[in-house]
Amino acid sequence: AQTVTQSQPEMSVQEAETVTLSCTYDTSESDYYLFWYKQPPSRQMILVIRQEAYKQQNATENRFSVNFQKAAKSFSLKISDSQLGDAAMYFCASVRDYGGSQGNLIFGKGTKLSVKP
Amino acid sequence: KAGVTQTPRYLIKTRGQQVTLSCSPISGHRSVSWYQQTPGQGLQFLFEYFSETQRNKGNFPGRFSGRQFSNSRSEMNVSTLELGDSALYLCASRRTVSTDTQYFGPGTRLTVL
Numbered sequence: 001a002q003t004v005t006q007s008q009p010e011m012s013v014q015e016a017e018t019v020t021l022s023c024t025y026d027t028s029e030s031d032y033y034l035f036w037y038k039q040p041p042s043r044q045m046i047l048v049i050r051q052e053a054y055k056q057q058n059a060t061e062n063r064f065s066v067n068f069q070k071a072a073k074s075f076s077l078k079i080s081d082s083q084l085g086d087a088a089m090y091f092c093a094s095v096r097d098y099g100g101s102q103g104n105l106i107f108g109k110g111t112k113l114s115v116k117p
Numbered sequence: 118k119a120g121v122t123q124t125p126r127y128l129i130k131t132r133g134q135q136v137t138l139s140c141s142p143i144s145g146h147r148s149v150s151w152y153q154q155t156p157g158q159g160l161q162f163l164f165e166y167f168s169e170t171q172r173n174k175g176n177f178p179g180r181f182s183g184r185q186f187s188n189s190r191s192e193m194n195v196s197t198l199e200l201g202d203s204a205l206y207l208c209a210s211r212r213t214v215s216t217d218t219q220y221f222g223p224g225t226r227l228t229v230l
Contacts, residue, residue, distance in 0.1 A: 033217040033218075035218070037221075043223070044120075044221060044222070044223045044224070045207065045221040045224075046221070047218060047220065050217070050218055052217075091160065093160075095217050097217070100215050101214050101215055102211075102214060102215060102216065102217045103173070104150055104162040104165055104173055104175070105150075105152070105160075105162065105209070105219060106162075107159060107160040108159075109159045110159065
């Protein structure tokens with residue numbers, strides 16, 4: 001079974017600084033996808049970034065980038081130039097690829113990110 | 118394009134009652150998944166529907182059920198509510214089951230008294 005672990009329940013960053021959120025996962029599968037979702041307080045869960053496991057190149061989306069270390073089963077999220085609007089719960093998640101058919105999301109427990117002005 | 122919508126946004130029920138939650142996926146999306154979010158257990162997968170058929174089911178009791186209609190809208194039902202069923206219920210849609218990325222609705226906050 002797949003598991004996703006986020007070891008940092010809470011993190012804090014100064015506005016305009018950089019922060020890295022950690023995520024490790026455990027899977028015996030070779031084909032899977034990894035995600036970071038953001039859930040602001042009382043607001044909708046939105047996709048931040050997505051990584052295909054078969055791609056070695058780390059995904060980037062504007063100020064958000066990942067450090068994907070497949071052998072170590074590590075998938076950390078780096079937020080550069082942090083903004084007040086980045087304050088939220090961040091969830092790391094994985095989806096197993098069943099040969100073209102995708103499974104359900106397996107989530108970590110989340111990391112609550114605070115941004116200080 | 119409109120996002121995933123869920124109704125109602127908030128519900129208060131008492132133990133023993135039943136409840137039905139509704140989810141309308143993004144236009145063109147045929148797969149709908151349901152997740153339960155609680156402070157203690159985090160986000161847990163309930164079930165997924167695709168083309169009106171339950172494709173996958175998480176580890177929840179039979180009191181939790183769902184269905185999907187021909188227009189891809191989905192409902193989930195919880196019968197004989199327990200206090201522990203209080204949670205945020207999230208619906209997510211994706212285009213097909215071969216699509217990896219799911220998009221979430223705002224959720225329905227269920228409180229069981």
